[in-house]
Amino acid sequence: MLEDLLDVVKLRFNVNSASDAEKDGEKDEKKENPVEIPKDLAFKCPRCLNMIMTDELVKNLKVCPECGYHSRISSEERLNLTIDKGSFIEFDKDMVSKNPIDFPGYDVKQSELREKTSLKDAVITGECKIRGIRCVIGIMDSRYMMASMGSVVGEKITRAFEYGAEHKLPVIMFTASGGARMQEGIVSLMQMAKTSGAVAKLSEARQLYIAVMTDPTTGGVTASFASLGDIIIAEPKVVIGFAGRRVIEGTIKQRLPDDFQTSEFMLEHGFVDIIAERKTMRRTLAHILKLNGYKPAEEV
Amino acid sequence: MEMNNKLTPPERLDLIRDKDRPTVRDYIPMIFDEFIELHGDRYYGDDRAIIGGLASIKGIPVTLIAEVKGRNLNENKESNFAMPHPEGYRKALRLAKQAEKFHRPVICFIDTPGAFCGVEAENRGQGEAIARNIMEFMTLKTPVISVVLGEGGSGGALALGVCDKLAVLENSIYSVISPRGFASILWKDGGREREAASIMKITAEDMLELGVAEEIISEPFGGAQNDPSETAENISEFLLKTLKEKMAIDIDVLLNERYTKFRKIGEFEEQ
Numbered sequence: 001m002l003e004d005l006l007d008v009v010k011l012r013f014n015v016n017s018a019s020d021a022e023k024d025g026e027k028d029e030k031k032e033n034p035v036e037i038p039k040d041l042a043f044k045c046p047r048c049l050n051m052i053m054t055d056e057l058v059k060n061l062k063v064c065p066e067c068g069y070h071s072r073i074s075s076e077e078r079l080n081l082t083i084d085k086g087s088f089i090e091f092d093k094d095m096v097s098k099n100p101i102d103f104p105g106y107d108v109k110q111s112e113l114r115e116k117t118s119l120k121d122a123v124i125t126g127e128c129k130i131r132g133i134r135c136v137i138g139i140m141d142s143r144y145m146m147a148s149m150g151s152v153v154g155e156k157i158t159r160a161f162e163y164g165a166e167h168k169l170p171v172i173m174f175t176a177s178g179g180a181r182m183q184e185g186i187v188s189l190m191q192m193a194k195t196s197g198a199v200a201k202l203s204e205a206r207q208l209y210i211a212v213m214t215d216p217t218t219g220g221v222t223a224s225f226a227s228l229g230d231i232i233i234a235e236p237k238v239v240i241g242f243a244g245r246r247v248i249e250g251t252i253k254q255r256l257p258d259d260f261q262t263s264e265f266m267l268e269h270g271f272v273d274i275i276a277e278r279k280t281m282r283r284t285l286a287h288i289l290k291l292n293g294y295k296p297a298e299e300v
Numbered sequence: 301m302e303m304n305n306k307l308t309p310p311e312r313l314d315l316i317r318d319k320d321r322p323t324v325r326d327y328i329p330m331i332f333d334e335f336i337e338l339h340g341d342r343y344y345g346d347d348r349a350i351i352g353g354l355a356s357i358k359g360i361p362v363t364l365i366a367e368v369k370g371r372n373l374n375e376n377k378e379s380n381f382a383m384p385h386p387e388g389y390r391k392a393l394r395l396a397k398q399a400e401k402f403h404r405p406v407i408c409f410i411d412t413p414g415a416f417c418g419v420e421a422e423n424r425g426q427g428e429a430i431a432r433n434i435m436e437f438m439t440l441k442t443p444v445i446s447v448v449l450g451e452g453g454s455g456g457a458l459a460l461g462v463c464d465k466l467a468v469l470e471n472s473i474y475s476v477i478s479p480r481g482f483a484s485i486l487w488k489d490g491g492r493e494r495e496a497a498s499i500m501k502i503t504a505e506d507m508l509e510l511g512v513a514e515e516i517i518s519e520p521f522g523g524a525q526n527d528p529s530e531t532a533e534n535i536s537e538f539l540l541k542t543l544k545e546k547m548a549i550d551i552d553v554l555l556n557e558r559y560t561k562f563r564k565i566g567e568f569e570e571q
Binding site: 092094095096097098099100101103104150151152154155158180182183184185186187188189190191192193194196197199200201204219220222223224225226227228241242243244247248251252256260261269270271 | 415417418419421422423424425426427428430431432434435438439454455458461462474475476477481482485486499500501502506507510512559562563565566567568569570571
């Protein structure tokens, strides 16, 4: 489990023979594209390998117009697409991780990432409204250490579930993660217990939990709260799985089919309720909330 | 507890991989008066990497669930080197639920490099199986006591590790991923596993310090294999003491304490 997502993704994008699978993904990319295209001008779809002009991709909500792959978006973009404008009240905004196992370089890496992404860690949580319905929302952001789960992610997600239980609100979690955060060692493993325990609290309070799996949902996050939604939605064509693809390929010594560990694979195997496109997500969530008896809050 | 001659983490790695290190199959007859194995998850099959059933320890009926390392190649083939598939975790959960129903405490022995990483495991929902166990064990209305016998590897260990009290054998390790996996993810070089073991904080003492485990069970000088029966006695003593302690606690209080035990793990600050 807990495979570095970069590896999973590199391998998925690798169209060469299995023997090349171990090679570094970036090098492969260079071989295929001798002509350098500025990164901000075009996007190479990791699923269908087509080059998409960035403005076209953005217009399409960052969904590949060729194959329907729902590419990664920032937590801020996700929030804007999902909730009622101006309704977000963020929780635990300034929570930052310590270095529980004194892992060399972890503090520096975090400061750099905070600077670069203006995120404090890999999840934002808060209360919001979706079509007027009050709910708790959590959105993981893959730009921050592949949204791996350490102390901060675990604590914020746990508090979000506890808040939902206490205030009788439904909880929606947009999951994305490479798994447990290696740099926090066993402490990160324990976040799986913490968050899953908090899901049980919400459940005891008889409040709805909708998990929305986005690219990529893997490792310790798949093996904890992400898989425990009353209703599990997935965005199309994203990676969902437990073990890293490369690990499994290493074990069986052959290349896995492209659709292995996708949303569609998970639906077929009974682990996802609905595959919903990004453009319909807000509507889908609102409908599910409504059918579970949640009503729009009174206008103030 | 006096523990001299402490081994370094890489030395402990060698020790727990020693072919003579006792496994749960050695311990069961030494610790329990009786054991009746129960099979299958009722959905798919019977995973031999996890065994479970009814047992009694000094007359106290318990449900026993254990990850099984092999003592030789044949046993390891049967038990898949103690790497469970989803049906193993689902069997564990079925037996735990049964224990809850009949007010029996649950004893879990952890000894796994991790959950199996394979096509079939993914097809049958390895992630879901582990997640479900973690959540259900958190609210299981009966005492749960877990012991790490050798290797506690990642989610595959945690699936049997949500408990009221966790003890680790003196030389055993508990980690977010195997040291090899850690080295291969962070340094792209699985060969640096000894170095990884040294910095990952995986020893019994580390577990106590980080609030992950509550107790260390001592091993005879040179490791459990030097005197399996003494080790078994130490485990037995811990189990009896803890059973008495936890069985006396009101179940709501116990569940609350269980939640809190995990709830407080994490190191962060709010600026």
